[in-house]
Amino acid sequence: MHTIIGIPIAKGIAHGPVRIIHDTSMEAVERLGCNTDEEIQIFHDARNKAIGEIETIRLNTMKNIGEQESKIFEAHQSILEDPELISQVEAYILDKRCCAEWALSLVGNRFRAIFEAMDNAYMKERAIDIKDITCRVVNLIMGHYSDVGSINEPYVLVAHDLTPSQTSTLETKYVKGIITEVGGKTAHSAIIATLLKIPYVVIEKGTTLLKDGDEVVFDGREGSVIVDPDQIYLDAYYVKEKQLVQEEEKYASLRGKVCKTQDNMEVELIANISQIKDLDFIVKSDAKSVGLFRTEFIFMDQERLPTEDEQYEIYKKITTAMSEGYVTIRTLDIGGDKESPLFDIPKEDNPFLGYRGIRLCLEEVEIFKTQLRAILRASAHGQIKIMFPMIASLTEIRKAKDILKICKKELEAVDVAYDSNIEVGIMIETPAAVVMADLFAKEVDFFSIGTNDLIQYTMAVDRSNLKISALYSQYDPAVLRSMKVIAEAAKKENISVSICGEAAADIKLLPYWLGIGISKLSMSVALIPEVKWTISQMTSTKGIEVAKALNKAGDVREVLEGLELTAL
The missing domain is CATH 3.50.30.10 (Phosphohistidine domain)
Structure with missing residues (x-):
């Protein structure tokens, strides 16, 4: 042990x-002197089995997620049926008398290199598909598990x-x-x-x-x-x-009840969603509204841009499903760690600081307008809020709002209905937005604090870097003080403010959020029951005490000690 x-x-x-579950891109070992007929048959047997596996995945994806999302697996099947790929693998086996997995690995790497060298961003992305496919077949040949569903x-x-x-x-x-x-x-x-x-x-x-x-x-x-x-x-x-x-049984006892503290302060718990498949989880949960719909996933792993009608149907489906509440739709936030072959984003040394979010949308105006018109049309079927991501300046807010006005006029010109009172807000996730929060609050109807990126930018820490993961902390005083500044700016202008991300569901920080006046929390639906129970066991006055204590703290250790001293 x-x-x-x-x-x-x-x-x-x-x-x-x-x-x-192996990634065999580096595991195939060269074996020479093989029986070429046997190795070619092994290759074809594994290739055909992989085609069958992918067809199962494609059908499941179409059923559970959507038709557009399933198209990536059609592309995977076509790669395995490519005559050029097949002939080159066979030729390599015959020429070198090597094993099937080694021949496929080398030919696959050759194909990948060709695609990676292309200037077109979409074609570059196909290199990833080739890796996924060749690894699948090599896994089958070597007797490794390639799919979770195969066990x-x-x-x-x-x-x-x-x-x-x-x-x-x-x-x-x-x-x-x-x-x-x-x-x-x-x-x-x-x-x-x-x-x-x-x-x-x-x-x-x-x-x-x-x-x-x-x-x-x-x-x-x-x-x-x-x-x-x-x-x-x-x-x-x-x-x-x-x-x-x-x-879990304890949490279930509160299902269907209003979320509130022992001294009757009500707290709104809302859900985050990335794809249509997540909708089932939300509808079955205690959440009445969606605090964040990440629309960039509609644009990822696609062969073409989604049309206005296709986006409209997606937004309409979510909106009608959440008929008792509202849906906050964040406009396209491609960039950083979210890539799409549909956008020609050059390789960047610091993609999180680069061409992403609202910056991309304000350049790709027609794509932005297509999305905004689809959102506006869907707003005729329920309450929708529009949220712009990665805001760092007043200019960006005003340009985005101007484009939204143009979209409204375009719909009015063809007599298409939409909610004329639709709310417009921004995601606060840059230090610039924190500093400018008092002025930004005069321009919009609501704030949503994107804690994942705000922590990253405030602490200058790549959140995916395990070497410095300890520095990525929602407990740092710089982060907590930023939250307080945002909450105060929203309160002064009488607009709503929510916390969105992992920190929203942090049990230790719940008293602090309530103490600085934030009573709307947006999180993964699976986290809502525990958060609701915890809130039901505390008081808003305790939250104010915690906020006062933490706002005086000078380093992370002091903050953590303060939280323990003021335990619920």
Whole structure:
């Protein structure tokens, strides 16, 4: 028995045998002197099996997510049926008398290099598809697991990272836990794990430190993974698991009730959504409204730009589903760590500081207008709020609002209905927006504080860099003081303000948010029950006390100590 220290991502108790999902791009080994006829047959058998696997994924994706999202897997199938790829693999096997996996790896790398050298951004993205496909076939040849859905018994998934095709095949009845080598609480795989209530930790070099068949147990709230646990440890984790079940039952007792403190301060808990598939989770939850719909995912992994009608149907579907509340739609926020082959974004040394968010939209005006018209049309079917991302100046706000006015006039000219009173807000996620919050509040109807990026920019920390992850902290006084400045600016102009992101659901910071006057929290739907219960156990006056204590703190340790001293 031994312990591997990891980073906690998603809560829950995981227990089961390890199954490593391999990225075989570096694993295929050259074997010469092979029977060429046998190796060619092995290649075709694996290729045909991969086509069948992808067809299953495509159909599941179409059913559960949407037709547009399933098209990426049509492209994957066409790559495997490409005569040029097939002929080159066969020729290499015959010429070198090598094994099938080695021939496919080399030919695949050759194809990837060709696409990566192209100037067209869309064609560059095809290199990623080729890697995904060749890895799948090599995995099948080598007897490795390539898909999560290919394992039909309980296991703990271990991988370098999770690809779109792997996340599309997650089955909670089999996947008892997830361990990846990269990622964080804001990564797409982490969001999915949280929604599906799958325990999740990150372990650097996890695929090396663990091997297939290792029995592991871990608590996703703590991060440490016990390998080959003895009965004493297993019994301790069984106790924790029972406690988690009891907690879930406790949280369920508040379902359907208004979220409020013991002294009757009401707090609005709203949900974040990235794709249509998430809508089922939200409709079944306690959330009545959507605080953030990330529309960039409509533009990712697509072969063409979504039309106005296609976007309208998506926004309409979400809006009608949330008929008791409202939907906050964030306009396109491509850039940073969210890439799309549809936009010609040059390679940047600092993409998080580059051509992204509102900066891109104000340049790609026709794409921006298409989205805004679709949102406006959908607003005729329910309450929608429009939110602009990555705002850093008044000029950006005013330009975006001017373009929105043009879109309204265009719809009026053809007698298309929309909500003439639609609210317009901005996401506060840059230090510039914090400093200018008092003036920005005069220009918009609401603020949403994007904590994930605001922390990153305030602390000058790449949130995906594990080496400096300790510096990425919502507890830092600079971050907490920024939140207070924003809340005060919103209150002065009588506009609403919400906190959006991981920090919104931070149990330790809930009293602080209420203490500085923020009573609207937007988060992953899976986190709402625990947050609601915690709020029901506290008072708003305690929140004011906590806020006063934390605003005097000078460093992270003081903040943490202050939180412990003023425990609920």
